[in-house]
Amino acid sequence: MLDPISRVRRFNRAVTSAVGALDTSFLGRGRPLGAARVLNAIGHGRSDVAEIRDYLGLDSGLMSRLLRSLEDEGLIETAAREDDARCRVATLTRAGRREFAAYEALSNAQAEGFLAQHSQREALLAAMDLIASTLTRERVALDEMDPRSEEARHCLGEYYAELGRRFSQGFDVSLSRDPDAKDMRRPRGTFIVAMSDTLPIGCVGLKGTESGYAEVKRLWVAPSARGLRLGRRLMDATESAARELGISLLRLDTNSALPEAGQLYRSTGWRAIPRYNDDPYPDLFFEKQL
Amino acid sequence: MLDPISRVRRFNRAVTSAVGALDTSFLGRGRPLGAARVLNAIGHGRSDVAEIRDYLGLDSGLMSRLLRSLEDEGLIETAAREDDARCRVATLTRAGRREFAAYEALSNAQAEGFLAQHSQREALLAAMDLIASTLTRERVALDEMDPRSEEARHCLGEYYAELGRRFSQGFDVSLSRDPDAKDMRRPRGTFIVAMSDTLPIGCVGLKGTESGYAEVKRLWVAPSARGLRLGRRLMDATESAARELGISLLRLDTNSALPEAGQLYRSTGWRAIPRYNDDPYPDLFFEKQL
DNA sequence: CATGATGTCTGACTTTAGTCAGATATGCCG
DNA sequence: CGGCATATCTGACTAAAGTCAGACATCATG
Secondary structure (H helix, E strand, C coil): CCCHHHHHHHHHHHHHHHHHHHHHHHHCCCCCHHHHHHHHHHHCCCCEHHHHHHHHCCCHHHHHHHHHHHHHCCCEEEEEECCEEEEEEEEECHHHHHHHHHHHHHHHHHHHHHHHCCCCHHHHHHHHHHHHHHHCHHHCEEEECCCCCHHHHHHHHHHHHHHHHHCCCCCCHHHCCCCCHHHHCCCCCEEEEEEECCEEEEEEEEEECCCCCEEEEEEEECHHHCCCCHHHHHHHHHHHHHHHCCCCEEEEEECCCCHHHHHHHHHCCCEECCCCCCCCCCCEEEEEEC | CCCHHHHHHHHHHHHHHHHHHHHHHHHCCCCCHHHHHHHHHHHCCCCEHHHHHHHHCCCHHHHHHHHHHHHHCCCEEEEEECCEEEEEEEEECHHHHHHHHHHHHHHHHHHHHHHHCCCCHHHHHHHHHHHHHHHCHHHCEEEECCCCCHHHHHHHHHHHHHHHHHCCCCCCHHHCCCCCHHHHCCCCCEEEEEEECCEEEEEEEEEECCCCCEEEEEEEECHHHCCCCHHHHHHHHHHHHHHHCCCCEEEEEECCCCHHHHHHHHCCCCEECCCCCCCCCCCEEEEEEC
16 A cells, blocks of 8 residues: 555545545534535635635535525625625625634634644644645635735745755845845836745746836745756746736846756747846856747 | 734634645445444554544444444445444445455645645654644543554664764764663563654664663654653653662663753753763763652 | 626425324333 | 343434525625
């Protein structure tokens, strides 16, 4: 029972029974699972009824009845949406928020209990991130965001930390030509964050310049999301954004200590060019005509 | 959304929807999940009705009806058990084996599809092993087995391979005092394998000698199962077995290149003693009075 | 403002899962 | 053999989930 397929299936069995246990713990609050799921979806900020229905994959009749039962319990209120009275929005009442908090506490306790099983938390978390990223691969959203947003700053922080580990001389942002945030906002450029569920797992910046080209900066993919071809997707998205912005020439610099990046550029139509700036860190320079 | 709890919960969400997708694919064969699960349990070699019921957590009434429906479909046959006619055993018919094979194919395809998502298969598999071992931690069974069994040989092979990696001079079993299998069988000694589901994830041998003590040999825990205190459980089981066998003094040798092992022995009542054999590999020797 | 599309709701229905109290057959033990 | 335990089966029930057709209000558009 040691071949890859058996190992995946052992994982499936383990996880199936764990999921079942969590569902069972949710039943402890005296309400069927369907209603509990709707309540939790609302608690997590999904207010449009159609969105919840879609998210949970429910029939509209069933959905309507579940909303009614939550209303009867006094946990939610529904109202027509301001801009389109055909649609309904649901919000938690005070009692609903209390009940939602109780479900959150159950979920958190379950998660903590799981982490406590293992004496090497970080290894366990890394394994979970890897699997979650793989499973949600097709659902990774590439969102244009402000480079100063919390998500972007998280990615950049991880990116700098990794450069520090991988460059033999370390990495100090202040010595590098740190791009100005305004150069990575439309219409001069953009900044794209790859979001898997609520977790930022990659980023890339497009920095407008005055020199007839734009630069690709800060391409980073979280360790747990490597191997999923996310770097390529981010680069494709950057090129699309550049075309939209009327940019026809892209440049970037990188370092030979990051071989997977160089590999990606070479395999996607980038051409090595001579050094075009005096940043101390890069030793490889590329260009791509769109 | 980067704190540990959120990461665990992101994993839960990802995995819940994947499990749901597998269930849905099973429904494609025109039979409710309950019946499909029973059929698969039988296909995987569980023939006793009581055992299946216990494994799937089903009520006896429900179980009986599910068996009846599979019988009506011509997929299984039930009969009274030879040695106890109150119990029933179920077996697949020819059609049942075909149907079971179709479910297996679905499971395998799903597993392969998942592996194909990722370009670093081994990392993904290691992550799944780690999580599966953590989740099934309480269900790990410590089974006494023949040291020549397939499970035992797998563990020993992994153990030797790891010593080879960790000893600077490598490891060659033939140079070591490889215990005779018969010394690790009752009543002289024993060999214990830790089984997680169908996967052997650890082992330990108790080797009887003529010298007034028994030796603990071949303590190994799979990398994916480290951090779960399995080594301690294996050692406890060995001590219990030794007591049962009337052994009152245990010895073992180990190497300082395996610090976690030395740490375990020191923290569980073992006392360092002088070298007591001429094996070239160990450099640390311990003894414990039971 | 008529028309068709959209989103929600209601009623009537089915399937699946699960519970529980007996009925029945068999095994074990004195 | 009687009496009790065990394993399964049957019938009668409930709860939850899901399906489907049609009703109704609202929106967008020509």
